[in-house]
Amino acid sequence: MKQKAALIAPLIALLLLSGCLPTSIIDDVLLVEAEGIDYLGDGKVMGTVSMPNYAANPNPGSGGAGLPTTASMLRHLSGVTYDGKSLVDRFQPSGQMPLRVGKLRLMLFNTAMAKKGLYKQIDLRNRDPDAPRDMSLAVVEGSCRKMLTSADYQTQIPVARYIQDMIEQNSEHNYPESTLETFMYAYYGDYMDPFLPIIRKQGDHIEMYGLALFKGDKYVMRLSENRVFTFKMLFQKFSQGVYDYEFAPNKHIALKNVHTNVNYKVKNGNSSSPDIYASVNVRAQIRQANPGSISKSTGPGMEKKLNKHMAKEAVQLVHRFQRKRIDPLQLGQHVRSYTRNFDGKSWPERYPNARFHCKVDVTIRQTGISE
Amino acid sequence: MFWKNSKKKNDQGPAQPSKSIADLLVQLETNPDFNHFCHKSKTLTCWISYINTVVDLEYIHRDLLPALYSERVQCMKDIAQVVPIDKLIETRDLSVIQTSLLDGYFMIQPSKRSQHVYLIPCPKKQARQVADTEVETSIVGAHDSFVESLETNINLVRSRIPIPQFKVEEQRIGKLSRTRISILYIEGLANKANLNTTRQRITDLETVSVINANMLALMIGDNSQSFFPQFIDTERPDRVSGALYEGKIAVLVDGSPSALILPSTIVEFFSTIDDYSLNWPIASLYRLLRLFAVAFSVISSSLYVAALTYHYQLVPKDLLATLIVSRSSVPYDPIIEVLLLEVMIELLREAGVRLPTKVGQTIGIVGGIVIGTASVQAGVTSNILLIIIAMSALAAFITPNYRMATTIRLMRFPFILAAQMFGLIGVGLCFMFFVCHLLKLTSLGRPFIEPIYPMRVTDLKDSFIRLPSNMQGQRPLFLRTADKNRVNLHRTMQKKGKAKPDIDE
Known part of the structure; x- marks a missing residue:
């Protein structure tokens, strides 16, 4: 009861x-x-x-x-x-x-x-x-x-x-x-x-x-908006982005990336100027191109141009960040993960001196339904 | 007050047992359907008695009496030789005499008050023809179903199990009704402990009468307080015979068109005979569908209450507008709205069952369409909820077993109340309560939710999914059958021989 x-x-x-x-x-x-x-x-x-x-x-x-x-x-x-x-x-x-x-x-x-x-x-x-x-x-x-x-x-x-x-x-x-x-x-x-x-x-x-x-x-x-693709490319792997490249005055080519991934490697992480290597793989299709600018024969050449251009843009971008002493790409994290006994205290001082190397590998997978 | 009256009536004692055959005959003679007369011929004088409403009168008039009246019967001993009968019982036992007379036996006495009597069985059974199944219909399976006669029912099962190991044990239950109950099993398969428990529970029963098998199931169940039925009741002889081949025990009650299958686990309540006539992936999908339907039916309306009362965060953003707009004209809280509709559906269902079939259909249409639409347009309920409630009612009817379906329909009410009290936590608590209850529940002393807990992986082969028949080589582990393999596993599991190249060397 x-x-x-x-x-x-x-x-x-x-x-x-x-x-x-x-x-x-x-x-x-x-x-x-x-x-x-x-x-x-x-x-x-x-x-x-x-x-x-x-x-x-x-x-x-x-x-x-x-x-x-x-x-x-x-x-x-x-x-x-x-x-x-x-x-x-x-x-x-x-x-x-x-x-x-x-x-x-x-x-x-x-x-x-x-x-x-x-x-x-x-x-x-x-x-x-x-x-x-x-x-x-x-x-x-x-x-x-x-x-x-x-x-x-x-x-x-x-x-x-x-x-x-x-x-x-x-x-x-x-x-x-x-x-x-x-x-x-x-x-x-x-x-x-x-x-x-x-x-x-x-x-x-x-x-x-x-x-x-x-x-x-x-x-x-x-x-600015036209740098966002480069930023995202260095930040994470993604797809469905559109990159517009003006390869000659008033001549554009636009890529839609099917897949992009980025790999970081770091050397001398605890030195005063660490080396950060980014290697980016872009697989893309051509969304839009200046008429006659892309064909089977000119394709590889265009890829090379793009590699160079995008790598340059990426390095410029990181330099701007370094000058402002900001790290939105979380490069510091990459350095830390590649470095044994990472010296975190001095990182803010060392970050602006870090050398950023970027290698971009663009592969054009498809140029559209017309040749 | 009522008790006193009834006690007084009892004191007058119509239920006094007869002390002697004279008392019995006096007691019976008041009935107009009791025949008791003296036969006098040159060779034999005897007293004949029978109750003409339970005996086969045609048989008596055509075969029994002419033979008895013939001159070849010189004394009582001659009856067995002359009269065309297969069995003549000679007895002095008053209780045997009484039950036999009432069961439709023909009684012959040498003198009017003689204790020594001869009994000839000639009972007439009024039974319905074996008809189509009505509760558990099957599309492609057998269509015959049990009827109200024990003999017919046993015949239906025995014709499916033509082996001498098939045993039928008969007992009489009910102090007054003396209802015949048969325990069916296959000797050498059924577990002895299960069998003894069944026998003991039936013989120990203290009851006045047993009206049908479901009533018996409630009386011999492990937990009579439980929401959940612990034994499957079925009207399908093929299902019973299938269960017997698995090593289960079936109980038939005279006058009841359903059989009990003991012991049962919860997953068996959701399987149908049609599952076995379909290809295994299809059958498994339908079983999973049924399981989903049960979960949906129990949980959906309580989740509606919980989400709309407490957890607006959970509602997807695109559904939010629909929900808010449809609820905006409803004056009640979600709980009142839900209870209103749930009770309405229950009323409709009950009305549909109680009314004659033809009117019942009309009620369904009137209730479903007219009331549903009208209540939404009148702004009493939201139309989203109407869909949810209708779907969950539909889902509840998917359960093949009627008693389990009732349980599932009613189970949602505690969930709804708990959801109103504590939101999702309440739903969780209520769920835990039911899980705890199910964990404790047993069927004939065997765990009720067996393939799940205790976990028996081999028994999962015929639970939520049904694996192909070549993987069903073992009988359910939980039955602890005397012979655990259905087939020669060595042969079914045999690997194909190594393929030999046609051209060698």
């Missing part, structure tokens, strides 16, 4: 107390989809959150009857607060329903914010168990608020999803993958620096505008 009571009592308590659990019923919360943070100076920021606005399907019979209650929901909120404040908490007083951060897909920072440093924002997200790790981060050339609240886009879908789809789609092509997770990995990891894509509003649409390279948490350098 006593045993039964001991079993039943907690069950009853569970049953009765379960009403006290806070719920997030899907249509009774505001799902924050994007946050934008514009730096105002003096530790103040202008925060913007954007919520999706799901209008009921106008097709008769497929939706419910009555007024679509979500159609009239709040779409965005903005206001001034201090850097590092959780925007959900900031705007809760003005929310018509509880705001939830669990479906956050996008965090935008304007260039001023990025230049000032993101560590407070990153720390906030790092602490938050609710926020997804695979959300996209991006630096906005211009105002985040304007980008998130403008109503003049061509597309009808919520702008947060529009931007996120765009970033995600691009990271399958030329842009390296960048999510909160990869950003935090590079930010907290040793011998590496993070990067984020830059986006900007161009009239009635949004476009990718290169890569923002960070030194620690501070935005220090923009990589």
